[in-house]
Amino acid sequence: MIKNPLKPILFAVLCGTLLCSCDGDGSDNQDNIDDEVLDPNSSLNTVFDGKIFSIPSPVQTAYLIKSLDLEFDGTLLNDEKNVGNYVTEYKQALNLGIYGTDLGYSTLYEQKDITMRYLGSVEKLTSELGLDAAFDTSFLQSFEENNNDEESMIRLMSDAFRQADNFLKHANRKPTSALILTGGWIESIYFACRLNEEKPSPDIERRIGEQKQSLNSIIDILVEYNKEGSNDELIEQMRDLKLSFDKVIMTYEYAAPDTDKENKITTFHHSLDIAIDEVILQEIREKIEIIRSNIIN
Amino acid sequence: MKSLLVPAFFLLTVGVGHAQQDCERIVQNCERQLSESTDGSEFISDGQVYTAFLDREKAEFKTTFFGGTTYRISASAGEKDNYVIFTIKDPQGNILFSNKNYRNAPYWDFRVIETLPVTIETELDTDLKVTGCAVMLIGFQR
Numbered sequence: 264m265i266k267n268p269l270k271p272i273l274f275a276v277l278c279g280t281l282l283c284s285c286d287g288d289g290s291d292n293q294d295n296i297d298d299e300v301l302d303p304n305s306s307l308n309t310v311f312d313g314k315i316f317s318i319p320s321p322v323q324t325a326y327l328i329k330s331l332d333l334e335f336d337g338t339l340l341n342d343e344k345n346v347g348n349y350v351t352e353y354k355q356a357l358n359l360g361i362y363g364t365d366l367g368y369s370t371l372y373e374q375k376d377i378t379m380r381y382l383g384s385v386e387k388l389t390s391e392l393g394l395d396a397a398f399d400t401s402f403l404q405s406f407e408e409n410n411n412d413e414e415s416m417i418r419l420m421s422d423a424f425r426q427a428d429n430f431l432k433h434a435n436r437k438p439t440s441a442l443i444l445t446g447g448w449i450e451s452i453y454f455a456c457r458l459n460e461e462k463p464s465p466d467i468e469r470r471i472g473e474q475k476q477s478l479n480s481i482i483d484i485l486v487e488y489n490k491e492g493s494n495d496e497l498i499e500q501m502r503d504l505k506l507s508f509d510k511v512i513m514t515y516e517y518a519a520p521d522t523d524k525e526n527k528i529t530t531f532h533h534s535l536d537i538a539i540d541e542v543i544l545q546e547i548r549e550k551i552e553i554i555r556s557n558i559i560n
Numbered sequence: 561m562k563s564l565l566v567p568a569f570f571l572l573t574v575g576v577g578h579a580q581q582d583c584e585r586i587v588q589n590c591e592r593q594l595s596e597s598t599d600g601s602e603f604i605s606d607g608q609v610y611t612a613f614l615d616r617e618k619a620e621f622k623t624t625f626f627g628g629t630t631y632r633i634s635a636s637a638g639e640k641d642n643y644v645i646f647t648i649k650d651p652q653g654n655i656l657f658s659n660k661n662y663r664n665a666p667y668w669d670f671r672v673i674e675t676l677p678v679t680i681e682t683e684l685d686t687d688l689k690v691t692g693c694a695v696m697l698i699g700f701q702r
Contacts, residue, residue, distance in 0.1 A: 317623035317680075317698070320606040326702050327626075417604055424607035425697070429587060432611060444608070469675075476624050476677040513677075515651050522657070528669040529657050531625075533650065535674045 316484040318444040319477055321364040321451035322417060325371050327470055328458060335372040336461075339454050340365040341559045346384040352392065353493050356439045357558045359388040360446020363424060368454065370416045378416075382406065389427065392439065397426035438488035445481055445497070446558065448474075453555045456548040468544060472511040472537040478504065500554045507546040512538040583611055583693040586636045590697040593634035593641075593667040603632045603699025610682075610696040618683040619694070627675040629700050634667040635659075637684055637694040641666040644694050647681045660685075 341361050349355045362384045369377040382403070389398040402423050409415040424443075431440040452474060459467040482501050485494045518532040587609055594603055612619035614637070625631055637643035642664035648657045656678070659665045664685055682694055 315610050315612060315619055315621035317606075317608065317610065317621050319624050319626065320604070320700065322604065322607075323626055323629065323700065327628075330702070418602060421605040421607050425605040425609055428607060429584075429609040429611075432609060433583070447607075470626070473624060473626065473675045476622060480622060513651075515676075517650060517652055517654050520656050524662060526669075527662075527665060527667070528630075528671060530671040531656060531673060531676055533674060533676060535627075535676060537675075 314483070314487055316441070316444075316480050316487070318448050318480055318484070320421065321360075321447040322367040322371075322421060324451040324455055324470060325364070325368045327466065328368070328454060329371050331464055331466055333458055333462065333464075335369070335374055336458065337369075337374070337377060339457055340369070340377070340381070341450070343380050343384045345559055346387050349388065352439060353442060354558070355388050355392055356442035357446035357449075359385065359392065360443040360448070361450040361555070361559060362388065363420070363443070364447045364450035364454070366420060367417060370413050370420065373413055375410055378410070379407075394427040394430060397423045397430060438490045438493075441484040441488040442494075445485060448477060448481055449551065449555055449558065452547075452551050456544070456551055459544065460548060468539055469537050471544065471547060472508075472513070472539040475508045475511050475513060478508050496557075497554070500550070500557070504547065504550045504554065507543055507550060510539075510543045510546075512536075514538070582638075583695065586638065586693055586695045587611075587697075589636040589641070589666075590634045590695050593636065594632060594697050594699045596667070601701060603701050606698045606700065608698070610698075612682065612694050613692070614682070614684050614694045615691045616684075616686060618681050620679060620681045622677065622679050623698070625670065625672040625676045625678055626700075627672055629672050629702055631670045631672060632667055632699045632701075633670070633680070634697045634699070635682065635694065636666060637689060637692050640688070643684055643689045643692075644696075645683050645685050646696065649679045649681065651677055653679075664688075 341358065343362070346358070346362070349358050362381055366378065366381040366385055369381055386398055386403065389395065402419060406416055406419050409419065427443070428440050431437065431443075452471065455467050455471050458464075459471065478501065482498065482505060485498050485501065489495065489498065514536040516534045518534070520529050520531045520533075522529040594605065610619075610621065633646060633648075635644040635646050644666070645658065645660045645664055647655055647660070648670070650656055657668065657670070659668055662668070680696075682696055684690065684692065684694060
């Protein structure tokens with residue numbers, strides 16, 4: 264019997280066509296479940312599964328800083344001329360996070376010239392990381408057209424970062440996504456620490472202490488996506504930073520929330536006390552400055 | 561045996577690609593929900609897309625809601641808007657909110673007066689859908 268070499272390919276095309284013919288609605292039928300999907304070892308699950316991590320947007324700390332009527336401080340930013348020094352994907356991703364936070368900070372303070380220069384740094388790194396689809400010409404055009412409306416600019420920037428995050432996750436480049444988030448987080452804590460050193464503020468001190476859980480998520484995400492040990496040094500530094508954050512005491516007291524069903528909104532009424540003293544703040548400040556310096560230099 | 565490897569690989573590639581396309585459509589549903597507004601106010605994305613391929617298990621993650629902020633959680637797992645159940649728990653494990661009590665509402669807003677570390681659990685309502693891609697977005701406004 265002669266074996267037809269095209270047989271497996273024809274079989275695959277037929278099966279593939281059948282699979283494609285089931286669109287999103289088809290999968291809604293609970294009886295229609297692929298065995299492969301239900302198999303926990305299936306590579307389908309490997310692609311989409313895994314732990315989920317959440318790092319609060321660094322823009323939120325920039326909003327807090329602005330609300331305290333603190334003046335814009337350009338010395339906080341990573342020099343945009345450094346952008347050409349970042350040649351590895353590791354450095355590019357971390358510094359994209361850092362420049363993204365710088366961009367958000369300068370945007371909120373309506374520093375138009377600085378904002379455009381930092382947009383250039385962000386654009387260069389996104390291009391080198393293959394994220395042009397998120398930061399495309401339409402984004403750049405909208406960003407420039409809205410340069411008198413900082414709220415719109417922040418929204419456009421956050422949406423672009425979200426699209427980049429989505430692209431990286433779907434392209435199985437979660438390690439890169441993790442580094443961008445980490446860079447953004449480090450820069451926002453650096454801002455808070457430096458500004459608090461210059462002009463101590465209970466609101467900023469509290470915001471620094473509130474990062475305790477986010478730091479745990481940062482360490483988890485770096486460990487989870489530690490490609491060939493590339494994050495080892497950073498993980499060690501972040502664990503050392505955690506030793507200082509562990510001294511921050513958070514006291515939570517539950518109170519029942521109330522819900523406005525009509526307007527789809529729930530208000531939380533708990534209390535959360537945060538105890539953080541000058542010694543802890545200084546430790547955190549010194550450690551974060553060293554971590555950031557290793558990233559930007 | 562070798563002859564089976566080609567179709568298996570092809571199937572896997574097509575299957576994964578197809579599931580990714582589904583996920584992409586679901587992300588767009590979530591984006592629409594995040595920008596829905598009756599008073600013109602808009603939410604700013606936290607810059608992340610939370611995606612999980614769920615069957616009968618829950619996906620869980622921790623985040624921090626900062627005080628003085630209103631957050632919106634938007635979730636979707638397909639064309640209909642009530643497939644996903646999301647639950648928010650406080651540091652003591654108390655349930656602060658579950659959209660299950662509101663017909664699996666696809667989005668909900670949270671006014672946060674004081675900062676709160678939370679755990680967010682996501683699952684499919686298995687009476688409606690047993691398996692598939694679930695997406696969540698988080699937005700905020702001051």
